[in-house]
Amino acid sequence: MSSRADAARVATPSMKLLPDKLTRMMFGLAVLIFLVTPLVLDDDFWMTVLANAGAFAVASIGLSILTGFTGQVSLGHAALLTIGGYTVGYFGADHGWPMWAWMLAAILIGALVGVAIGPFALRLKGNYLVVVTLALVFITGYVVENWTSVTGGFDGKSVNSASLAIGPVDFGELHIFGRDFSREQGIFYLCWIMVALTALVGRNIIRTRPGRAMRAVRDRDVAAEVIGVSNARYKIAAFAISSAMAGLGGALYAISLRFISPSNPAAELFLSIRFVAIIIVGGLGTIYGAVIGALLLGPLPELVQEFAGLFDFTIPIVDRPLVGDSPADNGIFSAASFSEILFGVLLVVFLIFAPEGIAGMIRRLRRRLAGRSNVDPDNVSDN
Amino acid sequence: MAERSLLSVSATTLEFGGVSALLDVDFEVESGELLAVIGPNGAGKTSLFNCLNGVYTPRHGSILFEGIELVGKRPARIANLGIARTFQNLALFANLDVIDNLMLGRHHLMKTGLAAGAIWVGRAKREEIANRLICKDIAEFLDLDQFGSTPVGLLPYGIQKRIELGRAMAMEPTLLLLDEPVAGMNLEERNTMTALIQQVRAERDMAILLVEHDVDFVMAIADRVLVLNFGRVIATGTPDVVTVHPEVVAAYLGAG
Amino acid sequence: MEKFFQLFVAAIALGGIYALIALGFVVVYKATGTFNFAQGGFVLLGAYLVYQFGDDWSLPFFVALILAMVVMAGVAAGIERVVIRPMINGPPFTIVLITLGVLLIIEQAVRTLWSEPAYVLTTPWGNGVTEVAGVSIRHVDMWTVGFATLVLGGFFAIFRFTTIGIAMRATAFDQEAAAAQGIKVGRSFSISWAIAGAVAVVAGAMLTSRTGSVLTPGLSFIALRAFPAMIIGGLDSPGGAVAGGVVIGVVEVMALGYLDFDWIGSGFEVVLAYVLMIIVLLWRPNGLFGTRAVQRV
Numbered sequence: 001m002s003s004r005a006d007a008a009r010v011a012t013p014s015m016k017l018l019p020d021k022l023t024r025m026m027f028g029l030a031v032l033i034f035l036v037t038p039l040v041l042d043d044d045f046w047m048t049v050l051a052n053a054g055a056f057a058v059a060s061i062g063l064s065i066l067t068g069f070t071g072q073v074s075l076g077h078a079a080l081l082t083i084g085g086y087t088v089g090y091f092g093a094d095h096g097w098p099m100w101a102w103m104l105a106a107i108l109i110g111a112l113v114g115v116a117i118g119p120f121a122l123r124l125k126g127n128y129l130v131v132v133t134l135a136l137v138f139i140t141g142y143v144v145e146n147w148t149s150v151t152g153g154f155d156g157k158s159v160n161s162a163s164l165a166i167g168p169v170d171f172g173e174l175h176i177f178g179r180d181f182s183r184e185q186g187i188f189y190l191c192w193i194m195v196a197l198t199a200l201v202g203r204n205i206i207r208t209r210p211g212r213a214m215r216a217v218r219d220r221d222v223a224a225e226v227i228g229v230s231n232a233r234y235k236i237a238a239f240a241i242s243s244a245m246a247g248l249g250g251a252l253y254a255i256s257l258r259f260i261s262p263s264n265p266a267a268e269l270f271l272s273i274r275f276v277a278i279i280i281v282g283g284l285g286t287i288y289g290a291v292i293g294a295l296l297l298g299p300l301p302e303l304v305q306e307f308a309g310l311f312d313f314t315i316p317i318v319d320r321p322l323v324g325d326s327p328a329d330n331g332i333f334s335a336a337s338f339s340e341i342l343f344g345v346l347l348v349v350f351l352i353f354a355p356e357g358i359a360g361m362i363r364r365l366r367r368r369l370a371g372r373s374n375v376d377p378d379n380v381s382d383n
Numbered sequence: 384m385a386e387r388s389l390l391s392v393s394a395t396t397l398e399f400g401g402v403s404a405l406l407d408v409d410f411e412v413e414s415g416e417l418l419a420v421i422g423p424n425g426a427g428k429t430s431l432f433n434c435l436n437g438v439y440t441p442r443h444g445s446i447l448f449e450g451i452e453l454v455g456k457r458p459a460r461i462a463n464l465g466i467a468r469t470f471q472n473l474a475l476f477a478n479l480d481v482i483d484n485l486m487l488g489r490h491h492l493m494k495t496g497l498a499a500g501a502i503w504v505g506r507a508k509r510e511e512i513a514n515r516l517i518c519k520d521i522a523e524f525l526d527l528d529q530f531g532s533t534p535v536g537l538l539p540y541g542i543q544k545r546i547e548l549g550r551a552m553a554m555e556p557t558l559l560l561l562d563e564p565v566a567g568m569n570l571e572e573r574n575t576m577t578a579l580i581q582q583v584r585a586e587r588d589m590a591i592l593l594v595e596h597d598v599d600f601v602m603a604i605a606d607r608v609l610v611l612n613f614g615r616v617i618a619t620g621t622p623d624v625v626t627v628h629p630e631v632v633a634a635y636l637g638a639g
Numbered sequence: 640m641e642k643f644f645q646l647f648v649a650a651i652a653l654g655g656i657y658a659l660i661a662l663g664f665v666v667v668y669k670a671t672g673t674f675n676f677a678q679g680g681f682v683l684l685g686a687y688l689v690y691q692f693g694d695d696w697s698l699p700f701f702v703a704l705i706l707a708m709v710v711m712a713g714v715a716a717g718i719e720r721v722v723i724r725p726m727i728n729g730p731p732f733t734i735v736l737i738t739l740g741v742l743l744i745i746e747q748a749v750r751t752l753w754s755e756p757a758y759v760l761t762t763p764w765g766n767g768v769t770e771v772a773g774v775s776i777r778h779v780d781m782w783t784v785g786f787a788t789l790v791l792g793g794f795f796a797i798f799r800f801t802t803i804g805i806a807m808r809a810t811a812f813d814q815e816a817a818a819a820q821g822i823k824v825g826r827s828f829s830i831s832w833a834i835a836g837a838v839a840v841v842a843g844a845m846l847t848s849r850t851g852s853v854l855t856p857g858l859s860f861i862a863l864r865a866f867p868a869m870i871i872g873g874l875d876s877p878g879g880a881v882a883g884g885v886v887i888g889v890v891e892v893m894a895l896g897y898l899d900f901d902w903i904g905s906g907f908e909v910v911l912a913y914v915l916m917i918i919v920l921l922w923r924p925n926g927l928f929g930t931r932a933v934q935r936v
Contacts, residue, residue: 007508010515012482013532017503073732075739120917123924127674127874130735131866132920135913146904201501208500208507209486209493216476216487223474226436227554228462228491237497265909266860270746273739280736285478337747344743348722351737355729 015207017200022366034192038185045306047184048256049299054191055253056298058198060278060290062245065202067276068284069211070238071218072121072129076136078271080110080243083140084250085159085260090150092162092251099163099171103248110247114240121235137268144262156261159254164190191252195291198245202287205241214238270340277347283359292358297343304339311338387450389414389590390435390558395444395454397430397614404430405441406614412558417584417591419601422611423634428594429471431611432560435592436468437461448558463491467556469547471563471594477536481527484535484546485518488553518553525549525579541572545579552583559583561593565600573597577604602626610634644774646896647889652780654881654888655787656849659842660865661872661880662790663835669798669875670807670831673723676738679862680745681836685711686843687749690758690854700763704844708837715836716829724828727814742859750856758854760847783845787881790838794877797834807831811875864909867916873929882927887912 013019018027038047059081066072084106092102113136120132144151151157164171164186171186181189205211213234216224221231254260263271274297282293304311304323308331311323315332323338324331333341350357388411397405405427412418420428433439435446437458446453453461467488476484493514495507522528525545530538535546544564551559564580565573577600584591595601601608601622608625610618618628625631660682667675688710693703718741726733767778797804803826809817810827818824846861847854868887872879894908919927 006512006516010482010512010519012480014480014483015511015515067732071732073735119921124920125924126732127668127735128870128920128924128926130674131870132917134863134866135917138910138913142904142906142910145906204503204507205497205500208503208511209490209495210497210500212479212483212487213490215479215483216490219476219478220474222438222458223470223476224487225458226438226462226468226474227488227550228459229487230457230459241497264857264860265863266857269863270743273743276736276739333747333751337750341744341747341751344740344747347740347743348737351729351733351740352722352725355733 017203017207038181038188042182042185044182044184047182047188049302051184051188051191051256052253052302053295053298054188054195055249055256056275056278057195057249057291057294058191058252059246059249060275060282060294060298061195061198061202061287062242062249063275064279064282064284064287064290065205065211065214065245066238066242067279068286068290069206069218070214070235072235072238073276074133074239074242075130075269075272075276076133076140077242077246077275078268079136079140080113080246081250081253081271082144082260082262082268083113084110084247084252085254086144086151086157087247088162088251088254089152089157089159089260092255093157093159096161096163099166102162103251106247106251107244108247110250111240111244113247114243115236117239117243118232118236121239122232134269137265137272141262141265141268151262154262156259158259160258162255164255187252187256191256194248194252198248199287199291202241202245206287210234210237273347274343277343277350279357280355281346281350281357283357283362285356286359289357289359296358297346300342301336301339304342305335308335308338388412389449390592391447392435393445393447395434395441395446397427397434397439397441403614405434408444408611408614408616410609410616410619412590412592414557415584415588415590416606417593417604419605419608420592420594420611421596421598421601421608425613426611427614428611429562430614432468432562432592432594435461435466435560459491462554465555465557466560467551467554467558468560469544469551469562469564471566473540473543473547475535475543475546475550478534480532481522481530481535481546481549482515482518485521485549485553486514488550489514489518489555492555518549521549521552525552541568541575544568544572544576548576548579548583552587555587557589559589559591561591561595563595564593565595565597573600580604598626641773642896646892648774648776648780650889650892651885652777652783652849652888653892654868654885655780655783656842656846656884657865657868657887658787658881658884659783659790659838659845660862661869661884662787662794662877663838663842664865664869665872665874665877665880666794666838667831667835668811669877670811671828672811674735674738674874675832675835676735677718677741677745678835678839679859679865680742680749681711681715681839682843682846682862683749683856683859684714684745684843685836685840686760686847686854686858687753687758689840689844690753690760690847694758694761700761704840707844708840711836711840712833713836715839716833719828719832723832724825727828746856746859753854756855760844760854762844762848764848766850777850779845779848779850783849786841786845787884790841791877791881798877803827803830864912867912870916870926871919873926875930876926876928879926879928887915890915 018024059077063074063077066074087106087109088102091097091105120129124132145153171190172183174181174186213229216229217231217234225231278293278297279290281297283289308323312321312331314321318332321331323333323335354360390412393409395405395408396403408431420431422428430439434441435453437453437456441454448464448466451464476487493510495510499507519528525548527546527549535543565576568576581604605622607620608622609616610625610631612634617630617634618625663678663681664675667673685707688707689703692698692706693700698706722737722741723734726737764778764782768775769778798808806822807827809820809822810824814824846852846858868883869880871886872883890911891908894911898907
């Protein structure tokens with residue numbers, strides 16, 4: 001029997017990259033939209049918003065592997081983005097490393113920090129481990145503020161001069177078929193190419209032995225250990241992967257913002273909670289859910305700020321606008337508060353009413369569309 | 384004894400806050416035999432399994448498996464040595480399908496790590512397909528191949544019990560621990576399971592240590608029986624010897 | 640030596656505040672097994688309520704304090720009822736994530752409701768100072784230690800002697816078994832959250848009225864610094880929360896008082912608490928006074 005025939009005989013949805021025709025079509029459509037968007041939407045604001053969403057998607061895939069597939073909650077995700085950002089600032093901008101090198105550095109340094117969680121993952125369970133990840137936020141903040149030779153301290157640092165070139169392709173100034181692309185368009189392409197690669201790596205890990213082990217640890221830790229899956233090893237692996245992806249996402253985010261500066265631990269914690277909201281709203285237990293979540297929620301603060309005008313209608317009784325463009329407008333909410341509250345509300349509402357997130361809704365929709373089909377897509381095991 | 388036993392448990396004591404769950408337990412399991420452990424509720428049967436697995440660490444004593452000391456080893460390490468187990472209250476990975484559950488049994492027999500897995504093409508894919516073929520055979524043997532990609536948590540209890548047996552078989556153990564394999568089953572499911580266990584024994588060279596309440600089931604299937612009461616071994620021997628042992632009779636009547 | 644005693648007094652007072660914050664976490668954890676990140680938000684909101692009732696509406700301070708405690712007890716119990724209770728039997732980390740969402744909402748709600756950047760809370764103790772043997776002790780510090788002692792004593796009495804306290808302990812240990820014994824699990828949840836809300840008001844008021852402190856939304860950040868206190872003490876031990884609070888208070892104040900910050904850098908005292916927590920956890924995974932979870936297969 002040929003190996004191709006073997007593969008066909010044993011393939012289940014959990015083993016395939018794109019399990020069915022509809023998924024393949026959707027994926028093709030997504031690629032098409034990706035290619036066309038910068039051509040149609042030739043606007044720096046939108047390009048930056050979407051590039052940021054891409055950077056968030058890379059980091060969210062990481063958190064999804066940690067939380068969705070391994071069952072570990074982390075509040076330190078934002079700290080790892082910060083670390084990734086300073087990595088590109090230091091190696092990419094200050095030392096002029098080529099793009100592949102600073103990307104690799106962001107990934108490796110992220111992974112190393114993730115592995116540092118290891119000894120705790122070995123000994124601690126649940127809530128105690130969550131607070132250790134919170135410690136990461138405080139420690140990173142302290143290091144960033146005080147290691148000024150590398151981070152620039154409170155002044156922050158520009159990452160604008162970091163190379164965006166790989167081989168002959170420079171994402172900073174793309175020319176394709178005689179057409180010039182802006183830096184923002186180039187970064188959009190770069191970020192979303194990295195989303196695709198990260199998703200591919202994530203999916204490959206999930207569908208093979210290490211990913212299966214992580215899901216086993218998530219579902220039943222003691223049983224997993226008894227059949228030979230070392231809990232500690234796969235928790236550490238999940239932290240390492242998740243942190244590496246967060247490091248890469250942070251590097252891309254810094255590139256897109258052109259500048260990185262310290263933020264206080266509370267803001268970092270809130271950013272971490274935003275990532276949790278992203279993966280919950282997108283849907284745990286799928287990679288594409290994290291991408292959808294990042295695309296929808298990642299740009300929320302920028303969008304609320306940009307479109308505060310849409311929410312400035314006056315609320316009758318208090319006679320104030322709902323969202324104020326600026327403090328002078330005396331809005332009930334400032335734009336920043338409004339988007340934070342949206343994150344909080346979406347997180348709570350989804351957890352209570354739609355814990356499977358948008359990915360779960362898509363599954364249910366497909367079941368309805370499939371109609372009389374015997375297979376119940378809602379009952380398809382996670383993959 | 385000239386030949387070394389597959390498993391030899393000696394003077395093993397397990398305590399919880401000063402209360403002994405197991406007291407000076409001694410016994411041996413020979414290659415290929417089926418030893419049944421019976422005893423009233425709370426006699427320490429599941430605690431014994433947990434010691435063999437490394438879930439609990441005994442206070443005293445020694446557990447040698449193929450000459451290797453198990454006391455102090457982590458459960459995952461013990462599994463790698465060739466001891467598989469099923470659980471009294473099912474311990475499947477509820478969100479995964481049948482094949483993925485069986486594949487987890489083969490975890491220690493596979494090699495794909497993070498790097499190979501992330502790349503997929505090549506070693507990871509080859510290993511994945513080869514092992515899925517084996518799991519598919521096991522699923523067919525246990526009549527589990529009909530459930531496709533349904534998460535096993537949604538399947539009926541009797542089926543889940545069979546999946547657990549399948550996962551243990553996928554581990555290719557030299558010693559299989561079965562914790563109440565027919566508990567909570569109706570007569571038909573029970574007969575199926577009994578036949579399956581006997582078939583597994585016939586086809587594969589493994590010793591089985593099983594805990595069960597159902598005395599009729601035990602007498603029908605076991606080579607030897609070990610009786611625990613209040614954490615002590617009160618009798619060992621062939622089924623017909625043990626059933627008439629005065630202490631055993633007293634323990635069961637007393638408990639009943 | 641005088642410097643040491645002076646710092647020691649300050650350390651105990653800061654420890655008292657951390658203990659008060661941590662006690663609110665612990666009561667919910669002990670009674671319901673829920674790790675409530677929103678407690679920092681309760682502390683923040685509680686302090687603003689005291690300001691609202693006392694300074695803005697000109698009620699006497701203790702009336703304002705008690706009113707705020709009643710309101711916060713209601714708010715906390717309400718939050719529990721609406722967003723926590725439905726998820727009790729959900730996946731294990733759902734509730735933790737919900738409390739994070741609630742924290743986010745409370746923090747922003749406070750920013751929205753009280754839009755000035757900072758307020759000053761007027762208290763009976765004000766900036767009063769008493770000299771004892773050459774060491775000046777602030778009145779606010781004495782009150783803080785007094786309140787922390789009172790709350791700890793109250794918890795001890797509730798958990799040890801009252802039926803509702805025993806019911807709460809049973810609920811935390813095993814909800815199903817407790818329900819089977821006729822314990823009203825829901826009531827245990829409501830009461831523990833209400834207590835946490837009320838204690839948060841006291842913590843918030845003391846935190847805000849410390850000399851040099853003002854009321855800003857950044858207070859919830861200070862509440863985050865209480866995490867090491869309760870982790871060091873052990874999540875389910877009220878006495879441990881107080882001990883942990885004092886340990887962190889001492890470490891923080893002594894570090895500020897004695898270490899050379901040119902070399903160590905700013906913010907070190909905050910990190911130190913977390914570093915200390917990490918060391919304690921590596922040594923004792925359940926904190927100093929926490930009970931060890933029994934592993935079940």
